[in-house]
Amino acid sequence: xxxxxxxxxxLILAVPLLAGCADSGKNAGEExxxxxxxxxxxxxxxxxxxxxxxxxxxxxVEYPLPxxxxxxxxxxxxxxxxxxTEYNEVDRAAANGDMVNIDFEGTIDGEAFEGGSAExxxxxxxxxxxxxxFESNIIGQAAGGTVTFQSKFPDDYYExxxxxxxxxxxxxxxxxxxxxxxxxxxxxxxxTEEYSDMKxxxxxxxxxxxxxxxxxxxxxxxxxxxxxxxxxxxxxxxPQTLYDxxxxxxxxxxxxxxxxxxxxxxxxxxxxxxxDEVEQIVMETVNEILVCQAIAKKEGLEITKSNYEKLAxxxxxxxxxxxxxxxxxxxxxxxxxxxxxxxRVGDFLYESAELEEVSWEEYDSESQE
Numbered sequence: 001x002x003x004x005x006x007x008x009x010x011l012i013l014a015v016p017l018l019a020g021c022a023d024s025g026k027n028a029g030e031e032x033x034x035x036x037x038x039x040x041x042x043x044x045x046x047x048x049x050x051x052x053x054x055x056x057x058x059x060x061v062e063y064p065l066p067x068x069x070x071x072x073x074x075x076x077x078x079x080x081x082x083x084x085t086e087y088n089e090v091d092r093a094a095a096n097g098d099m100v101n102i103d104f105e106g107t108i109d110g111e112a113f114e115g116g117s118a119e120x121x122x123x124x125x126x127x128x129x130x131x132x133x134f135e136s137n138i139i140g141q142a143a144g145g146t147v148t149f150q151s152k153f154p155d156d157y158y159e160x161x162x163x164x165x166x167x168x169x170x171x172x173x174x175x176x177x178x179x180x181x182x183x184x185x186x187x188x189x190x191x192t193e194e195y196s197d198m199k200x201x202x203x204x205x206x207x208x209x210x211x212x213x214x215x216x217x218x219x220x221x222x223x224x225x226x227x228x229x230x231x232x233x234x235x236x237x238x239p240q241t242l243y244d245x246x247x248x249x250x251x252x253x254x255x256x257x258x259x260x261x262x263x264x265x266x267x268x269x270x271x272x273x274x275x276d277e278v279e280q281i282v283m284e285t286v287n288e289i290l291v292c293q294a295i296a297k298k299e300g301l302e303i304t305k306s307n308y309e310k311l312a313x314x315x316x317x318x319x320x321x322x323x324x325x326x327x328x329x330x331x332x333x334x335x336x337x338x339x340x341x342x343x344r345v346g347d348f349l350y351e352s353a354e355l356e357e358v359s360w361e362e363y364d365s366e367s368q369e
Contacts, residue, residue: 035248038241038244038245038248039245039248039332039334040333040334041241042241042242042244042245042334043242043289043293043334043337043338044239044241045239045241045242045293047290047291047293047294047297048294048297049239050235050236050237050238050239050290051233051234051235051236051290051291051293051294052233052234052235052236053229053232053233053291053294053295053298054229054232054233054234055229055232056225056228056229056232056233056291056295056349057349057352058352058353058354059225059228059229059349059352059353059354060353060354060356061221061224061225061228061353061354061355061356062220062221062224062355062356062358062363062366063217063218063220063221063355063356063357063358064217064220064221064358064359064360064363065217065357065358065359065360066210066213066214066216066217067213067360068206068209068210068213072209073202073205073206073209076205077183077202077205080183080187080188080191080192080201081180081181081183081187083191084181084187084191085178085179085180085181086178086179086181087099087176087177087178087179088176088177088179089174089175089176089177090175090176090177091142091143091175092142092175093139093140093141093142093175094125094138094139094140094141094142094172094175095125095139096125096126096139097124097125097126097178098124098125098175098176098177098178099122099123099124099125099175099176099178100122100123100124100125100138100172100173100174100175100176101120101121101122101172101173101174101176102121102122102138102170102171102172102173103118103119103120103121103170103171103173104116104117104118104121104168104169104170104171105117105168105169106166106167106168106169107166107167108161108164108165108166108167113160113161113166114160114262116161116166116168120173124178125138125139131151131153131154133149133151133152134151134168137149137151137168137170138170138172141170141172142172142175143172143173143174143175144171144172145171145172146169146170146171146172147169147170148167148168148169148170149167149168149170150165150166150167150168151165151166151168152164152165152166153165153166183198184198185197185198188200188201218350219346220363221350221353221355222346222347222349222350223346225346225349225350225353226288226291226292226342226345226346226349227288229291229295229345229349230284230287230288230291233287233291233294235287235290235291238286238287238290242286242289242290243282243286245334246282246285246286246289247282249335250281250282250285251265254268254269288342289338289341292341292342292345293341295345295348295349296341296344296345299348301341301344301345301348303337303340303341303344308337308340309324311340311344312324312327312328312336312340315327315336315339315340315343
């Protein structure tokens with residue numbers, strides 16, 4: 001069982017509160033009147049009012065065994081080759097394997113459609129980025145050439161265009177020959193300055209990836225320990241301020257996601273979320289914070305005024321920020337406190353846990369059930 005990340009990780013959209021569960025009659029769907037006050041007061045509660053802890057030490061939790069595949073290593077090798085690949089503009093007709101820069105406009109029944117037009121778009125012919133007949137009409141065109149053609153979308157394509165025929169007008173702005181270097185000891189030595197040959201470079205990649213894999217496996221085990229502690233606890237209700245904060249933060253995140261898809265929030269929710277999924281995820285988050293707060297109180301792991309700055313500076317560095325001030329421009333104090341709370345409680349539970357080693361394949365299959 002996996003923990004539901006809060007704050008930095010993806011959360012699912014909230015739905016109206018369950019009747020009788022909160023401390024007030026306010027509906028989650030109502031607009032929050034004082035956002036700053038709500039954020040500041042989200043953690044102002046006594047967890048003992050809501051949580052009776054069960055077993056949380058010496059828990060048996062799954063630990064997915066860290067491993068590094070050859071495919072993982074090859075990705076780094078490919079990246080090194082890509083970094084040294086040259087794109088030389090040529091004065092000839094485009095051929096398979098060339099990179100082209102194009103402007104294109106597409107219409108269906110005379111109307112423009114989403115994703116059907118772009119300017120200065122670069123891609124490599126033959127990589128399958130576009131439909132085969134789209135690319136075949138560009139092959140043979142030189143820079144400055146314009147071609148108009150029809151292309152039918154497959155029946156299993158995106159719903160908006162599936163099975164429809166579009167007319168495209170494409171102008172080729174440039175054609176570049178792609179010169180891919182051979183992966184050799186010389187390329188490694190020239191490009192990295194740290195490694196003299198392929199063997200040394202690939203061994204260093206494996207070691208670095210294994211460190212990352214070990215950290216990921218530990219985090220999963222910590223998440224599983226927190227989830228087990230939540231399952232073992234008895235939870236009766238929750239503070240309204242905490243739910244409101246979770247709701248507010250979740251909606252903010254998913255409105256941003258909707259924007260990335262070029263969608264309105266409600267449309268994004270309807271297309272990508274199950275009806276009962278949102279309430280489940282929000283309540284899992286609320287319950288996790290309640291239980292973590294209860295454990296922190298009992299074990300002396302609380303985030304206080306005296307230790308907040310020191311702990312926050314440490315986690316800021318872990319997240320790639322040079323200063324706490326920079327970290328706090330992206331995350332509010334409540335969000336940072338929740339991150340710290342989860343880290344401290346997760347570390348504490350992990351130290352006493354009995355780890356049940358499983359393969360990642362087995363672990364992933366169980367999480368999808």
